[in-house]
Amino acid sequence: MGLLEDKFEDNIIVASFDKILSWARSTSPWFFQFGLACCAIELMATGASRHDLSRIGMIPRSSPRQADVMIVAGTVTMKMALRIKKLYEQMADPKYVISMGSCATSGGPYWQYGYHVLKGVDIVVPVDVYVPGCPPRPESLIEGLIKLQEKILNERPLTKKAA
């Protein structure tokens, strides 16, 4: 944990700093592109000029060291699951995960007979927002991202957590 994180009782000064911090974090969640299957095409479309992810402060990063949000877009195979876990561990805190599409959420079409598919990426990494769809349209991905921003906004980084 950081030097000031979870160290203070709740009062108006701490709450204000909390607000500034969580606002700063929520308005620039750079995402780590984890395109695994056809959802990656929708992810690219979301990042491109028509839907333009940059306007909500999201820039695609290719390295986990620079990313805050990992968008798992596509079918997570058993082989890839180990890599997802490793890359999630290599991301800098605070880190969030978006499970995009039904494959990443539950295995999707491979749920019954997909011997090689992980039945939900939440088995290996903690997921913050699930985006349904097969694949989800850019609009639904953007809604998921805005939900994530709301979640980050409501965080209280400096305040002591109730045990």
Added chain:
Amino acid sequence: MYRDFGTIFVFILLGIILVYIPLLIQKLVAPSNPSWDKLSTYECGEEPEGSAWVRFNIRYYTIALIFLIFDVEVVLLFPWAVIFQDFIKEGNGMLVFIEMAIFLFILIVGLAYVWQKTDLDWVKRKIAFPSGRYDNQLTEDRK
């Protein structure tokens, strides 16, 4: 005049402050959860194998350089070959052919040069200009 140095001093001070204040803020605010996985080398999700400080054989560089020459040559040859038909129709076929032949000739001279220098051989049998440590080897060969 000395007061001008004062300006420089202020700039240096500002430079130091502007570097260290963000570092201080991130030290205070940013969460830090170091773990073995996080501190390990980023290798696109793979387990890093050995050290990154591996020494490559210096001979790879010569091979890479020679490859690069002919790589660029192919890049130029492809569009030339596609448009060549059009030039024949216009009656300039021979001219364009000779131009490309000159270009290839220059590169082939280069190839002949590296060939003569034995840079194409991975295992060097003949040392072109022996000196120092190779002197003995040469005399042994001659025996």
